[in-house]
Amino acid sequence: MTTTAKRFTMPGTEIYWDPEIYAREMQVVFGSAWLFVGHETSVPRPGDFLSNYMGNDPVILVRDRSGKLHVFLNRCRHRGNKVCLYDSGEAKSFRCAYHGWTYGLGGELAAVPLLDKAYPADFPRDQLGLVAAPRVASYHGMIFASWAADGPSLEDYLGADLRWYLETFAFDDPAGLEVLPGRHRYVIPANWKLLAENFGGDMYHFNSTHASLLMLGRAGQADRIRTSGNDAGEVEYHSLEFVGDDHPPHGALQLSFGDGPDENDRRQAARLSPAALAWVHERQARRRRLLGDRKSRPTAIHTGTIWPNLSFNGLGTAIYARTFVQWHPRGPEEIDVWQWAFVERSAPREVKEAMAFTLTQRQAAAGMVAPDDVDNFQRMRDVLHTAKAGTLAFNYDLGGGETASLMPDLPGTVLPAMTERYHRSFYRYWTKLMGYGR
Amino acid sequence: MIQLDAALRERVAAFYAYETMLLDENRLREWLDLFDESVRYVMPMRETRLGPPDNNPNPPFYLFNDDKESLVMRVARLETGMALVESPPSATQRLVTDVLVLDRQAEHLDVRSSFLCFQVRDEQNETTFAGHRTDRLALAGEGFRVLRRDILLAHYVLPRTIGMFF
Numbered sequence: 001m002t003t004t005a006k007r008f009t010m011p012g013t014e015i016y017w018d019p020e021i022y023a024r025e026m027q028v029v030f031g032s033a034w035l036f037v038g039h040e041t042s043v044p045r046p047g048d049f050l051s052n053y054m055g056n057d058p059v060i061l062v063r064d065r066s067g068k069l070h071v072f073l074n075r076c077r078h079r080g081n082k083v084c085l086y087d088s089g090e091a092k093s094f095r096c097a098y099h100g101w102t103y104g105l106g107g108e109l110a111a112v113p114l115l116d117k118a119y120p121a122d123f124p125r126d127q128l129g130l131v132a133a134p135r136v137a138s139y140h141g142m143i144f145a146s147w148a149a150d151g152p153s154l155e156d157y158l159g160a161d162l163r164w165y166l167e168t169f170a171f172d173d174p175a176g177l178e179v180l181p182g183r184h185r186y187v188i189p190a191n192w193k194l195l196a197e198n199f200g201g202d203m204y205h206f207n208s209t210h211a212s213l214l215m216l217g218r219a220g221q222a223d224r225i226r227t228s229g230n231d232a233g234e235v236e237y238h239s240l241e242f243v244g245d246d247h248p249p250h251g252a253l254q255l256s257f258g259d260g261p262d263e264n265d266r267r268q269a270a271r272l273s274p275a276a277l278a279w280v281h282e283r284q285a286r287r288r289r290l291l292g293d294r295k296s297r298p299t300a301i302h303t304g305t306i307w308p309n310l311s312f313n314g315l316g317t318a319i320y321a322r323t324f325v326q327w328h329p330r331g332p333e334e335i336d337v338w339q340w341a342f343v344e345r346s347a348p349r350e351v352k353e354a355m356a357f358t359l360t361q362r363q364a365a366a367g368m369v370a371p372d373d374v375d376n377f378q379r380m381r382d383v384l385h386t387a388k389a390g391t392l393a394f395n396y397d398l399g400g401g402e403t404a405s406l407m408p409d410l411p412g413t414v415l416p417a418m419t420e421r422y423h424r425s426f427y428r429y430w431t432k433l434m435g436y437g438r
Numbered sequence: 439m440i441q442l443d444a445a446l447r448e449r450v451a452a453f454y455a456y457e458t459m460l461l462d463e464n465r466l467r468e469w470l471d472l473f474d475e476s477v478r479y480v481m482p483m484r485e486t487r488l489g490p491p492d493n494n495p496n497p498p499f500y501l502f503n504d505d506k507e508s509l510v511m512r513v514a515r516l517e518t519g520m521a522l523v524e525s526p527p528s529a530t531q532r533l534v535t536d537v538l539v540l541d542r543q544a545e546h547l548d549v550r551s552s553f554l555c556f557q558v559r560d561e562q563n564e565t566t567f568a569g570h571r572t573d574r575l576a577l578a579g580e581g582f583r584v585l586r587r588d589i590l591l592a593h594y595v596l597p598r599t600i601g602m603f604f
Contacts, residue, residue, distance in 0.1 A: 041494075049488075085486070086486045086487055086488040087485040087486045087487060087594075088485065088486075088487055088488075088492065089487045089488025089489040090488065090489035090490065091488060091489070178494075178496060179494070179496075180494070180496045180497065180498060180499040181492055181494045181496060181498045181499065182482060182483045182485070182498040182499040182500060183483065183485065183499070184483055184499065184501065184596075185483070185594065185595045185596065186595065186596035186597075186598065186599050187595060187596065187597055187598060188599075189563075209522060211518070211520040212515045212516075212518040212519075212520040212521040212522075213515065215518045215520060216511065216514060216515050216518065219514075221511060221514050222511060224507070224508070224511070225511075321499070336595065340499075341499040343496060349497075352496060352497050353497045356496075356497045356498070356499055356500070356503070357503055357508075359499065360499065360500055360501070360502070360503050361508060361511070361512075364499070364501070365483075365501055365596055365599050365600060366481065366501040366502055366599065366600035366601075368511075368512065368515050368521075370599050371522075371523040371598075371599035371600060371601040372521060372522040372523050372601075373522075374523075374598065374599045375522040375523055375559065375560075375601075376522065378559070378560065378563055379560055382560065382561075382563075
């Protein structure tokens with residue numbers, strides 16, 4: 001094997017704490033990417049708005065009077081105060097509290113106190129609207145924005161291979177997804193990349209970090225919240241990566257096979273109602289149609305990361321809300337986590353309730369999965385750049401050497417479950433994008 | 439606010455002091471015994487909204503939306519000793535105060551209480567959760583059983599994920 005000679009040299013651990021590297025990332029990574037800013041069902045009517053972040057910049061997603069979506073930097077052009085102070089709501093305009101500059105829903109500077117009396121005649125009012133993201137695009141209701149005026153379209157950025165999985169396991173319902181009220185938001189003391197790599201390819205951590213949930217599952221004490229995840233018992237898993245020259249790397253794990261997850265979904269639904277069971281049957285039949293005559297028959301894709309900082313969880317499992325998590329950077333060693341939950345519009349009410357319940361119990365801010373991860377990341381932060389520890393690299397060798405996809409009839413590169421190949425692809429791309437490459 | 443006889447007020451205060459002791463001493467099975475079999479244990483995420491309330495009819499994505507069975511499941515997980523969030527166990531100190539009886543019926547009381555929950559993990563990683571609870575307590579002999587607990591944290595951004603009870 002020539003694996004060793006070809007092995008990618010990981011950057012040092014300063015990429016997880018160095019303020020200068022972080023400052024460059026905010027410009028280079030977050031300045032070029034397509035970033036999720038909200039779901040269409042959060043802003044259905046003219047005047048509806050939602051606050052979010054792109055990287056560390058606060059932004060407002062708003063639907064104007066004509067129904068068009070805009071994404072604005074949440075910053076007055078006069079002295080830089082925020083103009084929107086709410087998580088969501090209905091607005092007629094955005095008024096800065098400091099001096100009263102007021103912006104319309106299309107971002108235009110609509111009112112300036114004392115404009116006629118105290119400003120010169122050539123005051124460039126029409127150039128002082130809210131700063132807008134030049135590109136805003138929607139994909140199955142998921143709204144993304146980019147600060148880059150040029151670059152790949154959102155669909156090309158996601159890539160056809162990842163889109164096939166999203167359209168088969170998350171956006172397959174013709175009625176679409178709708179957002180649940182109540183976005184979770186919490187702090188993780190870690191660099192944003194560590195969570196992106198975890199969701200994008202770290203099947204390896206589950207048995208150790210989440211052993212308590214596995215024990216509960218094996219003891220039959222967690223049947224109520226079983227998913228396609230690996231407490232579902234005898235399930236065969238693979239990992240996935242989506243690497244190409246024309247899009248950034250994305251990754252996923254727990255691509256599951258066998259009837260275990262489907263059987264579990266039917267059992268859960270049968271406990272709820274006949275309508276719930278019928279809905280799950282219909283869902284499974286639809287997925288079989290989407291898989292076509294492929295020899296490989298995946299049933300779910302549980303977790304993944306879309307470059308750079310949007311992760312997902314619970315795609316494919318029927319009785320589990322689809323969740324999308326944003327790892328918003330807050331300095332090199334902190335993440336402001338925003339977690340959204342979605343359900344299929346067509347699902348019966350009792351299914352929607354069970355989906356929300358299962359997610360709440362698992363990968364959520366007070367669930368039985370995410371808080372265990374946070375303990376790991378806090379302890380890693382505690383020994384990240386002390387005198388001796390700061391000279392040591394992390395190890396990313398797991399699953400080295402493999403090349404071709406294990407299932408060429410499926411899109412993307414299907415990998416053994418236990419690999420850190422996505423991590424290596426992630427940092428290879430990151431290194432090149434940051435201009436640190438050879 | 440209602441007038442309440444001093445003896446009953448004292449019983450309510452003693453109930454919360456006892457519950458606080460059970461939680462801070464990690465006596466979670468005994469703590470579970472304080473909850474009725476039909477209990478609802480609910481904590482929403484706090485957000486700010488301009489204008490009319492969100493009319494999204496979907497079930498909310500709560501922080502806790504538990505019944506007795508799921509509370510037992512959470513405790514059973516912590517008892518495995520493998521839950522990273524509590525191994526090693528946190529040092530915690532809860533302060534429960536401002537106990538206010540909002541309503542008294544023949545079978546139950548509605549009680550509001552404020553809490554501050556101080557948590558330390560791994561040397562000096564300190565977190566403080568503040569908030570209040572509104573409980574419906576069933577009169578049960580000399581004590582009470584919790585029929586419903588609504589918890590509202592005074593946080594828009596949680597300082598840490600939650601691995602404990604309030």
